Amino acid sequence: xxxxxxxxxxxxxxxxxxxxxxxxxxxxxxxxxxxxxxxxxxxxxxxxxxxxxxxxxxxxxxxxxxxxxxxxxxxxxxxxxxxxxxxxxxxxxxxxxxxxxxxxxxxxxxxxxxxxxxxxxxxxxxxxxxxxxxxxxxxxxxxxxxxxx
Amino acid sequence: xxxxxxxxxxxxxxxxxxxxxxxxxxxxxxxxxxxxxxxxxxxxxxxxxxxxxxxxxxxxxxxxxxxxxxxxxxxxxxxxxxxxxxxxxxxxxxxxxxxxxxxxxxxxxxxxxxxxxxxxxxxxxxxxxxxxxxxxxxxxxxxxxxxxx
DNA sequence: CGTAAAATTTGAATATTCTTCAATCAAACT
DNA sequence: AGTTTGATTGAAGAATATTCAAATTTTACG
Numbered sequence: 001x002x003x004x005x006x007x008x009x010x011x012x013x014x015x016x017x018x019x020x021x022x023x024x025x026x027x028x029x030x031x032x033x034x035x036x037x038x039x040x041x042x043x044x045x046x047x048x049x050x051x052x053x054x055x056x057x058x059x060x061x062x063x064x065x066x067x068x069x070x071x072x073x074x075x076x077x078x079x080x081x082x083x084x085x086x087x088x089x090x091x092x093x094x095x096x097x098x099x100x101x102x103x104x105x106x107x108x109x110x111x112x113x114x115x116x117x118x119x120x121x122x123x124x125x126x127x128x129x130x131x132x133x134x135x136x137x138x139x140x141x142x143x144x145x146x147x148x149x
Numbered sequence: 150x151x152x153x154x155x156x157x158x159x160x161x162x163x164x165x166x167x168x169x170x171x172x173x174x175x176x177x178x179x180x181x182x183x184x185x186x187x188x189x190x191x192x193x194x195x196x197x198x199x200x201x202x203x204x205x206x207x208x209x210x211x212x213x214x215x216x217x218x219x220x221x222x223x224x225x226x227x228x229x230x231x232x233x234x235x236x237x238x239x240x241x242x243x244x245x246x247x248x249x250x251x252x253x254x255x256x257x258x259x260x261x262x263x264x265x266x267x268x269x270x271x272x273x274x275x276x277x278x279x280x281x282x283x284x285x286x287x288x289x290x291x292x293x294x295x296x297x298x
Numbered sequence: 299c300g301t302a303a304a305a306t307t308t309g310a311a312t313a314t315t316c317t318t319c320a321a322t323c324a325a326a327c328t
Numbered sequence: 329a330g331t332t333t334g335a336t337t338g339a340a341g342a343a344t345a346t347t348c349a350a351a352t353t354t355t356a357c358g
Contacts, residue, residue: 002179002306002307004177004179004183004184004187004306004307005187005190005191007177008173008177008184008187008188008191009191009196011173011176011177012168012173012188012197012200013295014295014296016168016169016172016173016176017166017167017168017169017200017201018166018167018168018169018316018344019161019165019166019167019202020165020166020167020315020316021315021316021317022314022315022316023165024157024160024161024165027160027165028153028156028157028160030151030153030336030337031336031337031338032315032316032317032337032338033317033318033319033336033337033338033339034153034335034336034337035153035157036316036317036318037335037336037337038153038154038157038335038336039157039161040317041154041335042154042157042158045208046205046208047158047204047205047208047209048161048202048203048204048205049202049203049204049205049296049298050202050203050296051161051166051200051201051202051203052166052200052201052202052203052294052295052296053168053197053198053199053200053201054197054198054199054200054201055196055197055198056195056196056197056198059194059195059196060196065246067216067246067248067255080289081289081291084289084291085291087291087292088291088292088297089297091295093292093295094292094293094294094295095257095290095291095292095293095294095295096291096292097214097216097287097288097289097290097291098287098288098289098291099216099285099286099287099288100285100286100288101283101284101285101286103285106216106285108244134250135250136248136249136250136252136255137248137249137250138246138247138248139246139247139248139249140229140230140233140246140247141244141246142230142233142234142236142237142245142246142247143236143237143242143243143244143245144243144244145201145243145244145294146162146163146201146240146242146243146244147163147198147199147201148237148238149198151335151336153335153336167315167345169344169345170344170345170346171343171344171345172344179307179308180307180308180309181308181344181345181346182307182308182309182310182346182347182348183306183307183308185345185346185347186306186307186308187306187307189346190305190306
């Protein structure tokens, strides 16, 4: 057993998928060549970033989900995207947004369990520029990535 | 011109994609039949929910992104999932979670612009059981669905 | 341990689906 | 109206996925 499963999950999480031209063609009752043309156009316009899989994250070691609100130090206010971009590099982070209101950044984080989450906060969230964080822990994931669970 | 584009976006947002067996096979240097077997296993285990496209949402009329924190009335505390499930039915809602802390639910919402968002709040978020909401507006989307933008 | 059953891996044949292309049609602009 | 650009289409060809039976590995259990 070569543990191919874990490597496939890593690949499918962000890519290695393709549109089903024929299935869409029959769904909307247009010729496949027409669908093909329109999909290629979406791609070349840059409107489509990637094709990927959505998982039942509990089954693939990413079942613990937390939203983290982050306050930056005043020195970072001129460029909140710097820290946002740093956070975005971690594969545990599903999303990062710079936001309005009492907090500067919101990040959505997926780990296996609370222990891994604790390790992640120590490793990643404790960094210069981050002065305060608040964790909102997901008790129940009802919908993710537009997919109801 | 049949405006096929919009219909394709709607389909690709939640499905109508498939894994690229051959590309993954060469990437991790294993036979295509092996990759095929493992992917089908992930699917039959229910670990994979769907294959879908991720968009540059600004280009597809979903550029305005808001996180909404929701307080429920005490009568809903016994079953926060009821309202969470109701919210999940709307295609504007990317994610819904029941959470710990000062708020019961967090939802991520995508609309074309602030006007559409305002209409959405009036139409959807103003409902029995929801007693208070706070909107955190995204100023800059750095990463979504594990994809850096 | 040892053995049987179950699960996984694999190459090669087959089946399915995508992609291309030249022709046609529609829209936009002078 | 005429010209250019963009969109649609059927059919041929190219590429990719799927199946299957055999070999191998892992797991379960006596």
